[in-house]
Amino acid sequence: MATYVLIHGASSDSWLWHRVVPLLRAAGHDVVAPDLPISDPASGIPEYADAVVAALGDRAAADDLIVVAQSLGSFTGTVLSQRVPAKLLVFVSGMAPKEGETPGEWWGATGYTEARQASDARLGLPEGADLKVVFFHDVPKDVVEEAFERGEVQQSERAFAPPPMPALPADLPVRYVVGRDDRFFPLDFQRRTIQERLGFAPDEMDGGHLLPLARPEELVERLENYRVEAGL
Incomplete structure (x- = not known):
């Protein structure tokens, strides 16, 4: 058995994993699926990592940790x-990191805007399409309703500021899974950036950004x- 550490993305909280947690248990x-301090303007990525370590407690030294981000x-x-x-380490619909680059620099460095615009045009999506169209198009209706009842968590811009990313540990196995129908990070964009940055092709499954x-x-x-x- 293992200890899964589930890390949510922007404008979200641990509720993102509420359908996954009981299956793993x-x-x-x-x-361990902590809420990160994403609304705190003084907290960035290092503080988010601090929050995960704090949530792990003694388990931070365990020899069976699987990080899913x-x-x-x-x-x-x-x-x-x-x-x-x-x-x-498993990235899910993630932003492929690069050593020495800040999260804020990621968008321009990857050519995201151009890739997204091209994808939206192919799909016939209107400019400025709303959250339901971009993120929730394949999520069950009852889950969508609950998400919108809960509301969006405010995301501080501090997450995109320095410090830049460190290198991934050379001996750490890394896997990457993406949704074929992701409208926020289009599939062809993900294939390209993951191959360029991490040196391998992602695994693909049906679904959008919120797998x-x-x-x-x-x-x-x-x-x-x-x-x-991984032998765990």
């Missing part, structure tokens, strides 16, 4: 991998396969 795993959480996962002895909400069972199956491959 039912499989016998320990799960979604979207902007990829940067927190990268910093965390320098802080705890993770045995596996933990839209397809928790398939995502957990992927995570469990990665765990077995």
